[in-house]
Amino acid sequence: QAETYLLAALRGNPAGMLPASGGLHRPLLGVRRADTEGACRELGLEPWRDPQNEDSAFRRVAVRAAVIPALSEATGVGDPVAPLAQAADRAALDAEALDQWARRAATDSVADLARLPQAVRGRIVGTMILRAGARVTRAALDAVEALVMDWRGQGPVAVGAGLVVARADGKLTVTREKGVRDAR
Numbered sequence: 001q002a003e004t005y006l007l008a009a010l011r012g013n014p015a016g017m018l019p020a021s022g023g024l025h026r027p028l029l030g031v032r033r034a035d036t037e038g039a040c041r042e043l044g045l046e047p048w049r050d051p052q053n054e055d056s057a058f059r060r061v062a063v064r065a066a067v068i069p070a071l072s073e074a075t076g077v078g079d080p081v082a083p084l085a086q087a088a089d090r091a092a093l094d095a096e097a098l099d100q101w102a103r104r105a106a107t108d109s110v111a112d113l114a115r116l117p118q119a120v121r122g123r124i125v126g127t128m129i130l131r132a133g134a135r136v137t138r139a140a141l142d143a144v145e146a147l148v149m150d151w152r153g154q155g156p157v158a159v160g161a162g163l164v165v166a167r168a169d170g171k172l173t174v175t176r177e178k179g180v181r182d183a184r
Contacts, residue, residue, distance in 0.1 A: 001029065002084035003063045005091065012138070016088025018096060030085070098123055108171045113148050121148065125165070125172070132174040134161035147172065 001016050008015035019029045028036060040047045056062045071080045102123035105116055113121050125144045126136040134140070140159040147157060147167045156166035156177060164177045 001088035002068060002081045003060045005084050005088035006063050006067060007059055008091075014087065014091050015095060016085075016090070016092035018092045021096075032081070102127065108173065110148050110151075110167060110170050110172060113172070118145065121145070128172065128174050129159050129163070129165070132161075132163050134159045134163045134174075140165075144172070 005014055005016055017026060017029060019026050037047060052058055053061060056065055068080060068084075072078060077083070098119050102120045105112070105120060106124050106127065107113060108128070113124065116124070122141050122145070125141060125148075129136050129140060129144075137160065140157070143157040144159070144165045147154065147165065151167060156164035156175075158164050158177075159174070162176050163174055165172055165174050
């Protein structure tokens with residue numbers, strides 16, 4: 001969780017993992033590596049060691065091996081893993097709640113979107129863009145946000161993959177169109 005949180009934060013979106021999400025279950029997510037290794041020793045089990053967990057070419061391993069110890073040393077708070085994991089848990093729960101809210105509030109009505117908090121509105125718009133076949137970027141979300149919250153008659157905004165989001169008759173639409181400024 002600590003590694004996930006830090007890596008996601010460096011991408012601008014601090015995040016964590018849920019112990020269960022969809023069909024994926026992570027029953028040992030909240031258990032420290034030393035504890036699982038100790039349990040294996042007590043039970044006489046030989047744990048499998050993933051060789052990738054020792055290769056600092058992987059960002060996650062580099063964060064675990066260098067950044068987390070450096071955080072401990074720099075802050076003097078001791079082991080930073082527990083508070084980082086706590087923050088990751090909260091981020092995951094918050095994201096799940098916002099995603100649920102966005103699914104319930106999903107709409108293409110500009111008036112309805114404008115009444116929602118930006119975090120929920122962004123999830124709804126992001127889902128519209130994804131379902132249409134484009135990748136969601138911060139620039140695309142910001143450009144569509146302007147169509148909803150700061151509309152001055154501007155035209156459609158390109159969101160990638162040859163798609164545009166337009167505001168017409170009080171609704172947002174995602175269509176294929178060429179020759180429109182790309183928000184990416």
